[in-house]
Amino acid sequence: MRLVLGLLAVLLLGAGSGFVTLRQSLPRLEGEIRLAGLSAPAEIQRDRYGIPHIRAQTLADAVFALGFAHAQDRLWQMEMNRRIAAGRLAEILGPGALETDRFLRTLGVRRVAEANLRQIDAETRRLLDAYAAGVNAFLATDPVLPPEFWLTGARPEPWTPVDSASWIKMMAWDLGANWRSELLRMRLAKTLPLARIHEFVAPYPGEPPPEIADLKTLYGTLERDDVQLAEDATRLLALAPGEPPDGVGSNNWVVSGARSTSGKPLLANDPHLGLTAPPVWYFAHLSAPGTNVIGATLPGVPAIVLGRNDRIAWGFTNTGPDVQDLFIEKLDGAGNYLTPEGPRPFTLIEETIKVKGAPDEKLRIRVSRHGPVVSDVSRLAQQQAPRGYVLAFAWTALAEDDRTLQAAHKFAHARNWSDFLAAAREFQVPQQNMVYADVDGNIGFIAAGRVPVRKPENDLKGLAPAPGWDARYDWAGWMPFEELPQSYNPASGRIWTANEKITPPGYAHFITGEWQPPYRANRIAELLDAVPKHSVGSFARIQGDVLSLAMRESLPRLLATRPRSENARRALELLQRWDGTMAQGRPEPVIAWGWWRELTRALYADELGDAFKPNWAPRAVFVANVLAREGDHARWCDDVRTPAVETCEELLALSLETALAELARRYGADMASWRWGDAHYARHEHRPFGRQPFLARWFDILVPSPGDTYTVNVGRQDFFDEQRPFANRHAASLRAIYDLADPEKSLFIHSGGQSGNVFSPHYAAFTDAWAKGEYIPMLTSRATLDAQPHQLLRLIPSP
Missing domain, CATH: 1.10.1400.10 (Aminohydrolase, alpha-helical knob region)
Incomplete structure (x- = not known):
C-alpha cells in the first residue's frame, strides 16, 4: 500500500517537481564525463535503438564502459538481481519476502560465488574488477535514481565482482529445475503406484519408462512417516522457482554454406526465458584492440553471452541435464546425519536477514556432504521430532571450483572452432547446446557443461530423492569433456537443437531422463528440409513459425x-x-x-x-x-x-x-x-x-x-x-540470425527495450516489433553507425 501511495503522490504532482525529478532519472547520453578508473578515453555511442557501441583503447576500459552503460540503463534490475541472488529482498520489500530470502540464503548462491572468485584466472578477475569499477563510477556521479528506488526507499550499494558471479548462478538456477520433478515423484508415491507415476511424468516419446526402484516401497521403509515426507515435498514444491515441465528451453540451428544461398553458414538462436520488464537481455557492442563483438549481455555480468565477432557466431539452448539431486539425510538424534562411514555433523552457517519494518531474523543453515538442507526452509520440517529425516540438495552450480566465468569472455574472442572448444571446456553451468559457425564455412555443436556421473547401481537415476546414507546414490565425478555430445561439419550440413533428446542410441552416459518433448525440434527439422538453400529471410520465417x-x-x-x-x-x-x-x-x-x-x-x-x-x-x-x-x-x-x-x-x-x-x-x-x-x-x-x-x-x-x-x-x-x-x-527472450557471408547483415531483437526506466522511450521500444517477428540490424561498422541518428557520450579519465 505504501508503494501505491508513493506512486500516486508522484502522479498527482503531474508536471510538478516530482515528475520532473523522475524524468531526470534518465541518464546522460551525450557530451563528456570525467570518471575515475579509466586508463584512457572511451566512448559510448548509442544508436537509434538505444544500443551502446563502446569503443576503448583496452579491453578492461571497454568492460568498464559496459558496466557504466548497464548502470545507466538497468540499475534497478541489477539491484533486484543481486538481492535475489544474495537473499536480501526483505531489506527493501519487508516481511513478505522473507520466505524467498530464507530459501536463497539456504541455497547459498552468493557463498559459492565468493568461493568461485578465488578459483578464476587473473584476466577474468581483472575484467570483473573493471566492470564493477564502471558501475561504481556511475553511482559516483550521484545520479537521480529510477522510480523503483524512490518507491521502495532502497539505495544502491557499490557493485562487487561477487554480485556478477552470483547472477551467473541464478541464470543456471532458472535453467535447471529437475529437483521439482523429484519432489513431484516423491509426493505422488504417497498415493500412486510407480506405473502410474511413469504414465503421468511421461517418458520421452517412443521410449520405455525408466527402470527405477519402487518409490512407495522405498519411502515406506523410512522410520519417519512417508506421509510427512510427502507433505514436506508439497511445501518445497510451492517454494521451488522451477518451471512446469513443458515449454521450457530454446531453439538454435545452423546450416553450412552448402545449404545457404550465400555459400556461407547461417546461424539462428532464440533462448526461451520468462518474460520480464525490463527483459533479461541488454544488447551491446564492444570494440577495443583485439576485440570487436556484439550481442546479448546480462546486466550485471561483464560479457557478451550470445553473439558474434568478426569471425564467428554462436548461440545456446538449454540441454536440460539432470544436475540436481535431492538426498534424504537420516538424523541420529545427536545433531548428526548418517553417511556410509557413520554419523557426521552438519556444517552450520549462521546468517542474519534484515527485514524492512520488522526485526532482523537469525537463520541457521545446515549443510550436509551433499549440499544445503533445503527442507529447513519448510516450517513443517522444522517442527519434526529430532529423530527423522531432512532433504539436502546437490547441484553442480554449488561446486566451489566452478570456472564458468572464465569461459564468457573467451567465447567472444574465439577465432575458430579450436578456440571455441577451449572456451567451452571452461563452461560448467548450466550445460548448454552450443552451435557455432565461422566465416571460413565451418559449423559445429557441443553440449558443454558439467554433468554428474551416476553409478550403474544407482536405481533412482536422479529421478527421485535418494537415501543419503547409501553410497550407491553418490555422484561419481563428472562426464569427460571429450565424451559430451558434439559434432563438427556434419555431412548433412545442418545442426539443430530445441531441448529434445540429443544423445544417439547406445550413448554411454546418462544426461537426463527428462528431455523436452520433440515437437519444436521436429518442426524445425521439417522447415529446414522444406527449403534446399536457406537465407536470412527463411530463417526468420522458421523463428516465427506458429504451427503446433x-x-x-x-x-x-x-x-x-x-x-x-x-x-x-x-x-x-x-x-x-x-x-x-x-x-x-x-x-x-x-x-x-x-x-x-x-x-x-x-x-x-x-x-x-x-x-x-x-x-x-x-x-x-x-x-x-x-x-x-x-x-x-x-x-x-x-x-x-x-x-x-x-x-x-x-x-x-x-x-x-x-x-x-x-x-x-x-x-x-x-x-x-x-x-x-x-x-x-x-x-x-x-x-x-x-x-x-x-x-x-x-x-x-x-x-x-x-x-x-x-x-x-x-x-x-x-x-x-x-x-x-x-x-x-x-517466450523467445531474444531472436538472432547471423549471416557469416556478411556479418553486418545479421539481425536481432529482444522482447522489451534497452532501458529499464519506465520514463524512457526505450523502455518497451522493441516489444511490438518482437511480437510481429521483426528484427533490427546487428551493426558494428563505425561509418554506418555515424551516418544514422545516434548519441555520443565521451568518458574521460579524471586526473
Whole structure:
C-alpha cells in the first residue's frame, strides 16, 4: 500500500517537481564525463535503438564502459538481481519476502560465488574488477535514481565482482529445475503406484519408462512417516522457482554454406526465458584492440553471452541435464546425519536477514556432504521430532571450483572452432547446446557443461530423492569433456537443437531422463528440409513459425468428440477446418487451449489432490497417450472421487462444455470473435511491481502474441494462473540470425527495450516489433553507425 501511495503522490504532482525529478532519472547520453578508473578515453555511442557501441583503447576500459552503460540503463534490475541472488529482498520489500530470502540464503548462491572468485584466472578477475569499477563510477556521479528506488526507499550499494558471479548462478538456477520433478515423484508415491507415476511424468516419446526402484516401497521403509515426507515435498514444491515441465528451453540451428544461398553458414538462436520488464537481455557492442563483438549481455555480468565477432557466431539452448539431486539425510538424534562411514555433523552457517519494518531474523543453515538442507526452509520440517529425516540438495552450480566465468569472455574472442572448444571446456553451468559457425564455412555443436556421473547401481537415476546414507546414490565425478555430445561439419550440413533428446542410441552416459518433448525440434527439422538453400529471410520465417505439432498430433482425437450442445457443435466445426496454427488473430487456438486446460484438470486433478495446482500444465505427451488409449492410460479418464467409472469419451465431451462456458465468461458469447492474441498476450512482468495490480499497469509490458507452449515461436501459457491462464509468460527472450557471408547483415531483437526506466522511450521500444517477428540490424561498422541518428557520450579519465 505504501508503494501505491508513493506512486500516486508522484502522479498527482503531474508536471510538478516530482515528475520532473523522475524524468531526470534518465541518464546522460551525450557530451563528456570525467570518471575515475579509466586508463584512457572511451566512448559510448548509442544508436537509434538505444544500443551502446563502446569503443576503448583496452579491453578492461571497454568492460568498464559496459558496466557504466548497464548502470545507466538497468540499475534497478541489477539491484533486484543481486538481492535475489544474495537473499536480501526483505531489506527493501519487508516481511513478505522473507520466505524467498530464507530459501536463497539456504541455497547459498552468493557463498559459492565468493568461493568461485578465488578459483578464476587473473584476466577474468581483472575484467570483473573493471566492470564493477564502471558501475561504481556511475553511482559516483550521484545520479537521480529510477522510480523503483524512490518507491521502495532502497539505495544502491557499490557493485562487487561477487554480485556478477552470483547472477551467473541464478541464470543456471532458472535453467535447471529437475529437483521439482523429484519432489513431484516423491509426493505422488504417497498415493500412486510407480506405473502410474511413469504414465503421468511421461517418458520421452517412443521410449520405455525408466527402470527405477519402487518409490512407495522405498519411502515406506523410512522410520519417519512417508506421509510427512510427502507433505514436506508439497511445501518445497510451492517454494521451488522451477518451471512446469513443458515449454521450457530454446531453439538454435545452423546450416553450412552448402545449404545457404550465400555459400556461407547461417546461424539462428532464440533462448526461451520468462518474460520480464525490463527483459533479461541488454544488447551491446564492444570494440577495443583485439576485440570487436556484439550481442546479448546480462546486466550485471561483464560479457557478451550470445553473439558474434568478426569471425564467428554462436548461440545456446538449454540441454536440460539432470544436475540436481535431492538426498534424504537420516538424523541420529545427536545433531548428526548418517553417511556410509557413520554419523557426521552438519556444517552450520549462521546468517542474519534484515527485514524492512520488522526485526532482523537469525537463520541457521545446515549443510550436509551433499549440499544445503533445503527442507529447513519448510516450517513443517522444522517442527519434526529430532529423530527423522531432512532433504539436502546437490547441484553442480554449488561446486566451489566452478570456472564458468572464465569461459564468457573467451567465447567472444574465439577465432575458430579450436578456440571455441577451449572456451567451452571452461563452461560448467548450466550445460548448454552450443552451435557455432565461422566465416571460413565451418559449423559445429557441443553440449558443454558439467554433468554428474551416476553409478550403474544407482536405481533412482536422479529421478527421485535418494537415501543419503547409501553410497550407491553418490555422484561419481563428472562426464569427460571429450565424451559430451558434439559434432563438427556434419555431412548433412545442418545442426539443430530445441531441448529434445540429443544423445544417439547406445550413448554411454546418462544426461537426463527428462528431455523436452520433440515437437519444436521436429518442426524445425521439417522447415529446414522444406527449403534446399536457406537465407536470412527463411530463417526468420522458421523463428516465427506458429504451427503446433502437439496440437496437430491430438486434434483428430479431439475432433472425434460427440458434442452435447449446439455450442459444442459450432466449436468442433471451427476446429475441423483448422490445422493447429496458433495465429493471434484466430478463435480456434482459444477454443483448443481452453478445452485442453479443462481436459487436463479433469484428467489428473483427482489423482494429484493438493499437488495438482503447482503441477497443472499442458503435458502434451501424457495427454496424447491418454487420447490414444496407450496401454492403461485410459484409466486417467476415470474420476477416482466418484463411484462411477467415467470414460474418455465422456470426459472429452464434458470438458469441452466446461471450457466453452468458461471462455464465454472471459471473452463473450460469440466464439467467432474470440482472438488468441487477446487471451495469449505476452506479459512482461516487472519485479517487484508486477505483483501490485495498480503499479503493474505502469511497469508491466503487454502485447498480443501468437504461438503456444509447443510452437517454434514459443509462448508458454500457465494453466495454474486462474486470472490469466492463457497469457504468454515464457517466450523467445531474444531472436538472432547471423549471416557469416556478411556479418553486418545479421539481425536481432529482444522482447522489451534497452532501458529499464519506465520514463524512457526505450523502455518497451522493441516489444511490438518482437511480437510481429521483426528484427533490427546487428551493426558494428563505425561509418554506418555515424551516418544514422545516434548519441555520443565521451568518458574521460579524471586526473
